[in-house]
Amino acid sequence: MSDRRNLFNKVWDLHTVRTLESGQTQLFIGLHLIHEVTSPQAFAILRDRNLKVMYPERTLATVDHIVPTDNQLRPFADTQAEEMMSAIEKNCREFGVRLFNISDDRQGIVHIVGPEQGLTQPGMTIVCGDSHTSTHGAFGSIAIGIGTSQVADVLATQTMALGKPKVRQIVVNGQLKRGVYAKDVILHIIRKLGVQGGVGYAYEYAGEVFSRMTMEERMTVCNMSIEGGARCGYINPDQTTVDYVRGKPFAPQGADFDRAAAWWLSLASGPDAQFDDVVTFDAAEIEPTVTWGINPAQSVGISEQLPAVGSFAPEDQKGIREAFDFMELKESQPIKGIKIDVAFIGSCTNGRISDLREAASIVKGRKVAAGVKALVVPGSQQVRKQAMAEGLDQIFEEAGFEWREAGCSMCLAMNPDKLKGREVCASSSNRNFKGRQGSPTGRTLLMSPAMVVAAAVAGRVSDVRELA
Amino acid sequence: MQKVTEVTGTGLPLLIDDIDTDRIIPARYLRCVTFDGLGAHAFEDDRKQDSQHPFDAPKYRQASVLISGRNFGCGSSREHAPQALIRWGIKGIIAESFAEIFFGNCTTLGVPCVCASRADLESLSNLVAGDPDLWVTIDLEAKAVRAGSHTIPVTILESARSSLVTGRWDFLAQLLEGESQIQQSALAIPYMNGFTTPA
Numbered sequence: 001m002s003d004r005r006n007l008f009n010k011v012w013d014l015h016t017v018r019t020l021e022s023g024q025t026q027l028f029i030g031l032h033l034i035h036e037v038t039s040p041q042a043f044a045i046l047r048d049r050n051l052k053v054m055y056p057e058r059t060l061a062t063v064d065h066i067v068p069t070d071n072q073l074r075p076f077a078d079t080q081a082e083e084m085m086s087a088i089e090k091n092c093r094e095f096g097v098r099l100f101n102i103s104d105d106r107q108g109i110v111h112i113v114g115p116e117q118g119l120t121q122p123g124m125t126i127v128c129g130d131s132h133t134s135t136h137g138a139f140g141s142i143a144i145g146i147g148t149s150q151v152a153d154v155l156a157t158q159t160m161a162l163g164k165p166k167v168r169q170i171v172v173n174g175q176l177k178r179g180v181y182a183k184d185v186i187l188h189i190i191r192k193l194g195v196q197g198g199v200g201y202a203y204e205y206a207g208e209v210f211s212r213m214t215m216e217e218r219m220t221v222c223n224m225s226i227e228g229g230a231r232c233g234y235i236n237p238d239q240t241t242v243d244y245v246r247g248k249p250f251a252p253q254g255a256d257f258d259r260a261a262a263w264w265l266s267l268a269s270g271p272d273a274q275f276d277d278v279v280t281f282d283a284a285e286i287e288p289t290v291t292w293g294i295n296p297a298q299s300v301g302i303s304e305q306l307p308a309v310g311s312f313a314p315e316d317q318k319g320i321r322e323a324f325d326f327m328e329l330k331e332s333q334p335i336k337g338i339k340i341d342v343a344f345i346g347s348c349t350n351g352r353i354s355d356l357r358e359a360a361s362i363v364k365g366r367k368v369a370a371g372v373k374a375l376v377v378p379g380s381q382q383v384r385k386q387a388m389a390e391g392l393d394q395i396f397e398e399a400g401f402e403w404r405e406a407g408c409s410m411c412l413a414m415n416p417d418k419l420k421g422r423e424v425c426a427s428s429s430n431r432n433f434k435g436r437q438g439s440p441t442g443r444t445l446l447m448s449p450a451m452v453v454a455a456a457v458a459g460r461v462s463d464v465r466e467l468a
Numbered sequence: 469m470q471k472v473t474e475v476t477g478t479g480l481p482l483l484i485d486d487i488d489t490d491r492i493i494p495a496r497y498l499r500c501v502t503f504d505g506l507g508a509h510a511f512e513d514d515r516k517q518d519s520q521h522p523f524d525a526p527k528y529r530q531a532s533v534l535i536s537g538r539n540f541g542c543g544s545s546r547e548h549a550p551q552a553l554i555r556w557g558i559k560g561i562i563a564e565s566f567a568e569i570f571f572g573n574c575t576t577l578g579v580p581c582v583c584a585s586r587a588d589l590e591s592l593s594n595l596v597a598g599d600p601d602l603w604v605t606i607d608l609e610a611k612a613v614r615a616g617s618h619t620i621p622v623t624i625l626e627s628a629r630s631s632l633v634t635g636r637w638d639f640l641a642q643l644l645e646g647e648s649q650i651q652q653s654a655l656a657i658p659y660m661n662g663f664t665t666p667a
Contacts (some may be wrong), residue, residue, distance in 0.1 A: 015653075015657065016653070017649050017650055017653040018649055020639075020642055021630070021631075021642070022627040022628075022636065023627045023630070026643055026649075026650075028650065028653050028657065030657065030659060030660075037546075038545070040501035040502070041502060041503060044501075045640070049640070078499070080500065083501060121659060123658065129545060129547075130544075130545055131543065131544050145545040147545055147546075147550075147569060147572060147573035147576065148547040149573065149576040149577065149639075149640075150572070150573075150576065150639075152640060153640050153643055156643070156644065157640070157643040157644055157646075158654070159646070159650055160643070161642065161643060163625065195486055195539060195542060196486070196538060196539040196565065196567075199565065199566075199567065199568055200568070226569075229542070229567065231568050256662060259658075259662075259663035259664070260658070260659070260663045263663055263665070295486050295488070295542075315586060318484075318485075319484070319485045319486060322484070412490075412495045412544075413495060413496070414495045431488075431490070431543060433488045433490045433491065434490070434491060435490060435491065435513045438495070438496070440494070440513035440517065441517065
């Protein structure tokens with residue numbers, strides 16, 4: 001009889017150590033990624049309890065959130081950031097954890113580094129004290145964000161206590177229209193299912209659209225699962241996955257790789273796999289999508305108008321009004337034409353080489369509109385190096401974009417890259433929460449990197465398809 | 469660990485949906501290596517923009533039971549969010565629903581997060597707004613919230629409830645108890661044994 005378990009359940013079962021008294025599972029963790037923001041207090045817990053890191057070779061540390069992307073000379077001008085750098089350096093040294101530090105050309109945003117180094121592999125359980133850990137689900141792994149106490153749990157035991165979620169399959173079939181990217185697909189899904197729709201679920205993305213996607217596109221989709229409430233999102237491993245992992249520095253090599261690949265492919269949900277819920281979308285319905293509000297579900301297609309408050313359920317109208325007030329936008333106004341002040345390309349959502357190539361191909365020969373501050377922040381030093389080898393940095397700089405060092409930058413503004421005052425930012429990042437980009441009153445419009453370029457060039461939210 | 473069977477204190481109504489952890493504690497305050505001092509910055513940016521924000525109202529300054537809306541604690545996994553609320557004085561939260569990572573972080577810190585219906589949350593908020601000195605009790609044994617003569621039913625994930633009421637919310641200690649099984653289980657996982665487990 002065929003295995004009717006979906007990938008999530010197969011991987012979950014394989015990593016189950018035991019059932020705890022509470023009914024939760026003690027789950028073995030294959031890869032633990034840590035960074036400077038959510039780990040210092042976890043190491044303090046270990047010191048406090050006189051514990052060691054159980055499997056130090058299964059933990060990888062890097063620095064990303066607080067690193068400046070212009071002047072990276074140590075010590076950092078920000079003394080608090082410098083203190084955090086010193087803390088992770090000391091912790092990694094004392095506990096025997098590998099650190100891709102700022103001086104290491106493998107440094108970058110943790111969710112970009114794991115895949116590009118081949119640390120992220122199908123069939124693994126992957127955690128990080130960072131909600132965008134869902135990114136790694138693109139490989140067919142169970143990848144979830146955790147809090148600092150759980151970072152301590154995983155450091156000390158290589159396991160964590162977790163309740164098993166349900167699994168919802170999200171099927172997108174058909175052909176994406178020209179100018180519609182992975183970012184638009186996930187923004188559309190979140191718009192339709194809501195920011196809370198995925199709570200209690202892992203999302204399996206399936207169907208023709210995801211099968212055709214490259215690994216980098218799949219990472220963009222899985223990255224934003226958490227914005228739809230799903231702590232974890234994944235795509236079944238296939239030949240695209242195997243080909244991507246092959247040859248990466250930390251990937252299995254030689255005969256090991258062949259055995260690994262056979263196992264990875266065997267994990268994919270079969271045609272008769274069972275799910276707790278299935279939702280289907282038609283690719284042709286998806287437009288370049290832009291958020292207008294203060295959570296990632298508040299979005300519209302580029303040819304649409306903003307919604308009317310009255311079109312929402314009565315209990316939701318207060319929140320919708322709050323969004324309109326904060327954004328200083330009016331119901332029923334077109335999304336197209338909203339003026340922007342800043343254009344940001346980067347982040348764990350859209351800071352990979354394919355994102356930079358696409359953005360560069362559109363901006364080539366064009367200029368950033370007067371008065372718009374535009375910056376490109378590669379997701380890792382490897383991405384940066386590759387982009388420069390291809391001359392993308394010159395294309396961006398000639399167009400008027402600033403070309404930066406690798407880091408999280410303006411996605412969350414824990415570093416010097418921040419919005420000022422009421423600035424409006426066209427951003428390829430993942431969150432449009434109030435104050436997210438560093439100014440408490442700053443405003444964020446989420447969109448694909450291609451749409452950020454279109455907005456940067458016009459100085460206003462524009463349809464990238466009209467540029468080509 | 470201490471058994472958490474109930475939390476009692478005065479209430480603080482903040483009946484807004486989708487409050488994300490960036491709002492609870494802005495990212496600039498994550499530039500730290502301990503959680504000390506975060507309490508003063510809870511909801512700082514919201515408070516600056518709203519002179520009527522309940523976290524600034526003297527009548528709620530002693531409150532320890534937060535009342536909020538749907539999807540509370542969404543977004544970033546930062547444990548700094550519950551740590552900031554705890555340091556401000558919050559000991560328990562009643563909301564329509566919670567984001568998962570936030571919920572897990574609270575449970576592991578001994579802070580019960582219970583869910584109530586929108587109608588009950590509205591009546592509870594009104595009650596508390598009218599009488600800020602009213603004692604509000606989250607009773608995890610009875611799965612109810614009591615405020616004066618008013619009682620509303622609440623729900624909470626059973627694994628979290630049982631961990632709290634039995635005092636077994638220090639998950640690290642429990643995970644360590646399984647140490648021999650951890651090593652054994654690991655050997656059966658293909659990437660831990662050189663992919664020699666038959667596919």
